Amino acid sequence: MRKYDQIAGFNRQRIEAISDGVFAIALTLLILDIKVPVSETIHGEKDLLKAFVGLAPKLLSYFLSFMTLGIYWSAHSSQFHYISKSDRHLNWINLFFLLFVSVIPFTTAFLSEFITFKFAIFIYWLNLTLLGGMLALNWRYAKKNQFLSLNESELVRVSSAIKRRIIEAQSLYSIGAVLCFFNTYLSIAVFIAIQLHYALAISFCRNK
Amino acid sequence: MRKYDQIAGFNRQRIEAISDGVFAIALTLLILDIKVPVSETIHGEKDLLKAFVGLAPKLLSYFLSFMTLGIYWSAHSSQFHYISKSDRHLNWINLFFLLFVSVIPFTTAFLSEFITFKFAIFIYWLNLTLLGGMLALNWRYAKKNQFLSLNESELVRVSSAIKRRIIEAQSLYSIGAVLCFFNTYLSIAVFIAIQLHYALAISFCRNK
Amino acid sequence: MRKYDQIAGFNRQRIEAISDGVFAIALTLLILDIKVPVSETIHGEKDLLKAFVGLAPKLLSYFLSFMTLGIYWSAHSSQFHYISKSDRHLNWINLFFLLFVSVIPFTTAFLSEFITFKFAIFIYWLNLTLLGGMLALNWRYAKKNQFLSLNESELVRVSSAIKRRIIEAQSLYSIGAVLCFFNTYLSIAVFIAIQLHYALAISFCRNK
Amino acid sequence: MRKYDQIAGFNRQRIEAISDGVFAIALTLLILDIKVPVSETIHGEKDLLKAFVGLAPKLLSYFLSFMTLGIYWSAHSSQFHYISKSDRHLNWINLFFLLFVSVIPFTTAFLSEFITFKFAIFIYWLNLTLLGGMLALNWRYAKKNQFLSLNESELVRVSSAIKRRIIEAQSLYSIGAVLCFFNTYLSIAVFIAIQLHYALAISFCRNK
Numbered sequence: 001m002r003k004y005d006q007i008a009g010f011n012r013q014r015i016e017a018i019s020d021g022v023f024a025i026a027l028t029l030l031i032l033d034i035k036v037p038v039s040e041t042i043h044g045e046k047d048l049l050k051a052f053v054g055l056a057p058k059l060l061s062y063f064l065s066f067m068t069l070g071i072y073w074s075a076h077s078s079q080f081h082y083i084s085k086s087d088r089h090l091n092w093i094n095l096f097f098l099l100f101v102s103v104i105p106f107t108t109a110f111l112s113e114f115i116t117f118k119f120a121i122f123i124y125w126l127n128l129t130l131l132g133g134m135l136a137l138n139w140r141y142a143k144k145n146q147f148l149s150l151n152e153s154e155l156v157r158v159s160s161a162i163k164r165r166i167i168e169a170q171s172l173y174s175i176g177a178v179l180c181f182f183n184t185y186l187s188i189a190v191f192i193a194i195q196l197h198y199a200l201a202i203s204f205c206r207n208k
Numbered sequence: 209m210r211k212y213d214q215i216a217g218f219n220r221q222r223i224e225a226i227s228d229g230v231f232a233i234a235l236t237l238l239i240l241d242i243k244v245p246v247s248e249t250i251h252g253e254k255d256l257l258k259a260f261v262g263l264a265p266k267l268l269s270y271f272l273s274f275m276t277l278g279i280y281w282s283a284h285s286s287q288f289h290y291i292s293k294s295d296r297h298l299n300w301i302n303l304f305f306l307l308f309v310s311v312i313p314f315t316t317a318f319l320s321e322f323i324t325f326k327f328a329i330f331i332y333w334l335n336l337t338l339l340g341g342m343l344a345l346n347w348r349y350a351k352k353n354q355f356l357s358l359n360e361s362e363l364v365r366v367s368s369a370i371k372r373r374i375i376e377a378q379s380l381y382s383i384g385a386v387l388c389f390f391n392t393y394l395s396i397a398v399f400i401a402i403q404l405h406y407a408l409a410i411s412f413c414r415n416k
Numbered sequence: 417m418r419k420y421d422q423i424a425g426f427n428r429q430r431i432e433a434i435s436d437g438v439f440a441i442a443l444t445l446l447i448l449d450i451k452v453p454v455s456e457t458i459h460g461e462k463d464l465l466k467a468f469v470g471l472a473p474k475l476l477s478y479f480l481s482f483m484t485l486g487i488y489w490s491a492h493s494s495q496f497h498y499i500s501k502s503d504r505h506l507n508w509i510n511l512f513f514l515l516f517v518s519v520i521p522f523t524t525a526f527l528s529e530f531i532t533f534k535f536a537i538f539i540y541w542l543n544l545t546l547l548g549g550m551l552a553l554n555w556r557y558a559k560k561n562q563f564l565s566l567n568e569s570e571l572v573r574v575s576s577a578i579k580r581r582i583i584e585a586q587s588l589y590s591i592g593a594v595l596c597f598f599n600t601y602l603s604i605a606v607f608i609a610i611q612l613h614y615a616l617a618i619s620f621c622r623n624k
Numbered sequence: 625m626r627k628y629d630q631i632a633g634f635n636r637q638r639i640e641a642i643s644d645g646v647f648a649i650a651l652t653l654l655i656l657d658i659k660v661p662v663s664e665t666i667h668g669e670k671d672l673l674k675a676f677v678g679l680a681p682k683l684l685s686y687f688l689s690f691m692t693l694g695i696y697w698s699a700h701s702s703q704f705h706y707i708s709k710s711d712r713h714l715n716w717i718n719l720f721f722l723l724f725v726s727v728i729p730f731t732t733a734f735l736s737e738f739i740t741f742k743f744a745i746f747i748y749w750l751n752l753t754l755l756g757g758m759l760a761l762n763w764r765y766a767k768k769n770q771f772l773s774l775n776e777s778e779l780v781r782v783s784s785a786i787k788r789r790i791i792e793a794q795s796l797y798s799i800g801a802v803l804c805f806f807n808t809y810l811s812i813a814v815f816i817a818i819q820l821h822y823a824l825a826i827s828f829c830r831n832k
Contacts, residue, residue: 004789007702007782013700014644014653020222024229028310029655031237036317048327053478063307070303074296077222078215088698092823095694099687119672121726124724158215165212199300228430232437232645236518239445244525256460256535271515278511285430286423366423374421407508436638440645446724447653452733464743479723490712493638547666568625574631581628615716 013085015094019080022098023073029105030062034165035050061112065105067195072101075165080137082158092139096185097134100127104206111188118180121187125177132170139163169198214295220294223302227288230306231281237313238270269320271311275403280309282340283373287343290366291350292357298349305342308335319396326388329395333385340378347371377406421504428502431510435496438514439489445521446478477528482523488517488547491581495551498574500557500565506557511548516543527604534596537603541593548586557577558560585614629712636710639718643704646722647697653729654686685736689729691819696725696755699789703759706782707766708773714765721758724751735812742804745811749801756794763787793822 037051076097083090107127108161114120142148143155150158176190223237245259282304291298315335322328347370351363358366386399453467492513499506523543530536555578558564559571567576592606661675700721707714731751738744763786767779774782796816800814 004785007705007785008698011701014640014704016222017225017644018648018697019649020225020229021440021644022651024226024233025648025652026224027230027306028233028237029652031310031314032240032656034314035277036314036321039321040748042322042325045325045327047323048322052331066303066307066310070300073226074216074299074303077219077299080222081215081219081831091698091701092694093824095690095698099690100649102655102690104657106655106658106660111662113663114666114672117666119669119674119676123676161212163216199303224430225433228437229648230431232434232441235434235438235514236441238524239518240448244522244529247529250533252531253533255536256530256533260535260539274511274515274518278508281434282424282507282511285427285507288430289423289427369420369423372539397496407511432638433641436641436645440642440649442654443642443646443722444649447726447730448656450730452737455737458738458741461741461743464738464741468743468747479729482719482723482726486716489642490715490719493635493715494783496638497631497635577628577631615719 005086008088008091012080012083012090015086015091016080019073019076019094019098022102023076026102026105027066027069027073030058030065030109033109034062035059057112061108064192064195065108067199068108068128069101070105071169071195071198072104072135075135077091077195079139079142081163082148082150085147087145087146090138090145090147093134093138093141097131097138100130100134102126104131115162115188116184118184121177121180121184124191125173128173129170132166132173136166139166144184169194216296216299220288220291220298223294223299225286226355227281227284227306230310231277234278234310234313235274235281236272238266238317241317242266242270265320271317272320272400272403273316275407276316277309277312277375278338279403279406280312280343283343284409287347287350290356290358293353293355295353295355298346298353298355300385301342301346301349305339305346308338308342309333323396324392326392329385329388331391332399333381336381337378340374340381344364344371344374345375360386377402422509424504424564426502428496428499428506431502431507432496435489435510435514436493438518439485439492442518442521443482443485443489446474446481446525449525450478455568473528477524480528480608480611481524481617484524484544485517485555487585487611487614488520488551491551495558495578498564498566501561501563503561505562506554506561509550509554509557513547513554516546516550519543520547531604532600533540534600537593537596537600540607541589544589545586548582548589550580552582555582585610627775632712632715634710636704636707636714639710639715640704642720643697643700643718646726647693650726650729651690651693651697654682654689654733657733658682658686677726681736685732688736688816689732690824691750692732693725693728695793695819697820699755699759703763703766703786706772706774708714709769709771711771713770714762714769714771716763717758717765721755721762724754724758728755734739739812740808741810745801745804745808748815749797751798753794756790756797760787760790763790793818 025049034055037048037054042048042051104127111120111124139159143159148155171190172194176187176194179190180187242263245256245262250256250259312335315332319328319332347367351367356363380402381399384395384402387398388395450471453464453470458464458467473514520543527536527540555575559575564571588610589607592603592610595606596603660681661672661678666672666675728751731748735744735748751764763783767783772779794819797815800811802816803814
């Protein structure tokens with residue numbers, strides 16, 4: 001390893017801090033698209049209600065983007081709960097992860113604007129897949145380089161849970177994406193169902 | 209509980225960090241609406257004064273949004289002062305809380321644009337109610353799962369103070385909202401009075 | 417003191433975190449005003465140079481806003497270096513401070529757009545005065561309530577340095593503002609000189 | 625040293641926090657330029673694909689800006705890993721560093737809009753050089769004032785690695801910039817190659 005690489009990227013707390021900053025911006029980015037209706041065209045309560053309902057697609061798209069980012073932020077937070085060290089490579093794996101995080105508002109808005117197009121579903125799925133891939137790479141690299149603060153028995157349990165979750169989630173998203181060859185609305189419904197499942201942990205409520 | 213759920217969401221510091229990030233953005237979002245007047249139309253000090261006064265509704269709306277968010281941020285900060293642990297559900301309660309935080313600038317701007325409309329007051333009230341509801345849920349869940357770092361006697365005192373505050377504040381807001389059936393300006397005046405009360409703690413000055 | 421007030425606002429680290437978030441946004445807000453020139457109107461290196469020079473007022477205004485915010489952020493950071501406790505009132509003093517922080521980009525842009533108007537200088541000066549006032553209040557309140565982690569001899573030294581700095585800076589700004597009755601450019605030159613003085617600590621270099 | 629200067633700027637954690645905030649905003653700023661295509665002009669999958677390809681220059685420019693900022697953020701994080709103290713001058717060195725950080729999205733967009741202009745390459749190179757210069761100044765000042773938490777042998781090793789990296793990187797950028805007298809595309813290709821080199825540490829993979 002080159003000299004500089006031996007001294008760079010040690011600061012895992014900074015990785016968490018920049019991640020929270022980028023996530024906070026990405027989470028709130030689509031709110032900028034939701035504009036208050038122009039008051040001149042509104043003459044009564046019904047007009048206002050109608051104008052508000054007209055914002056529904058943008059509100060839904062904001063909600064979808066917030067959920068997606070919430071899921072990946074939670075996953076990132078969980079991984080770093082166990083990661084106690086870092087190096088320059090883990091540093092850059094995380095920066096690439098954040099690059100894909102910051103385009104989620106765009107790919108979500110792209111999907112909700114072109115809701116009947118297979119290409120929009122492909123781009124959205126690609127974004128989710130790159131996020132999942134970077135998370136898998138992050139965990140794998142941290143594990144291989146013994147950056148985790150876990151004893152051996154915990155390591156097996158935690159690591160298998162994290163890996164299974166990533167594979168499970170990304171497989172479900174891929175199935176959802178493939179469904180677009182039947183109907184793009186079906187794909188989107190499956191995406192939303194997967195996200196609500198992870199956000200609300202519906203299965204957890206059932207199993208308990 | 210499923211395996212992954214047992215290992216996710218432990219990091220309460222990350223919840224605080226993402227919350228501060230989202231709040232910082234929400235606090236400053238409406239400032240983007242306040243544009244410097246176009247200089248071509250301004251020919252003297254009086255014109256400039258008039259143009260500045262013309263910004264007053266936007267400045268007031270910014271102030272209102274800042275106060276509201278300040279109140280809920282303070283409440284969130286107070287709760288997490290006592291919360292020492294977390295799990296995936298507390299994690300998601302907070303993400304939903306942040307979702308409602310990030311739309312406050314929109315609902316405030318919506319209200320200040322349609323100041324004579326009951327529907328605008330309803331939406332604003334709904335937003336405040338959802339925020340209060342998530343805060344109540346957050347505290348209840350943390351208490352039930354023994355995530356609080358309080359001994360038994362403190363727990364009773366702190367918990368009753370937090371609950372009473374939420375019920376009191378949300379009841380006052382609801383009374384304010386109902387007043388819109390008489391006059392929407394009355395509702396808004398009550399909202400502002402409630403917020404100044406909590407921000408400046410006027411009652412505290414009297415009682416001391 | 418009311419029950420809820422006894423348990424709220426303890427978390428001084430959260431005050432620092434939300435402050436850094438709001439400052440980071442305020443620091444970078446005016447960069448949004450600096451747009452890349454439209455390429456159709458540019459036919460050679462000279463055109464591009466001219467277009468870039470045309471951006472100079474906006475770049476200068478960005479620089480001025482960045483310096484001002486840097487000065488107040490440094491002052492805030494210095495005060496909190498010694499503040500080890502907090503309560504709900506200190507919490508709200510800081511939120512009002514942040515309210516005045518977040519409008520600095522607006523008042524700076526307002527000043528640079530209306531550089532020959534006394535009213536623009538008054539608004540800018542008012543903003544700086546409110547910032548200085550909140551900082552003074554913050555320190556006074558923290559000192560009075562023994563929130564400072566300083567022994568008695570340090571307390572006298574640090575406290576007199578902080579107070580003197582605020583009085584000195586705000587007096588200089590007020591003198592600068594009054595100069596607008598002669599010439600507004602003179603006021604602005606004095607403002608910039610004061611800010612460079614504090615940022616670069618020119619006097620320090622001389623005195624050492 | 626003047627009294628106030630002796631008590632200001634001690635808080636190195638605040639410097640890290642404001643830096644992460646400003647970097648997070650700068651990292652995501654160019655995403656605001658990438659707008660979803662207007663749906664009325666899109667009549668089929670091919671149209672959408674074409675419209676997406678039309679976004680490529682903006683996406684590339686976003687990627688370039690993200691990489692550049694990632695490199696300087698990593699360098700800043702590495703330096704502060706060893707810096708354990710601070711004073712008002714280190715504070716201001718960092719604020720000036722952040723000033724140059726926050727204009728990277730602008731200079732990158734400027735370069736990608738005027739890709740055949742020497743002046744655009746000069747501005748971009750100037751920005752990188754100022755960033756490198758502030759980093760060098762930051763390290764030098766911290767070292768001279770014994771703010772580093774390193775024993776003597778480590779100090780030599782770490783310090784020479786940091787200095788060599790800055791000199792090496794800035795020299796490569798300068799060579800790239802000079803190449804614009806042959807062809808501006810050549811300059812840009814060299815810039816991108818340098819950035820990929822540092823982000824992916826390609827040489828590291830070869831050397832291991």
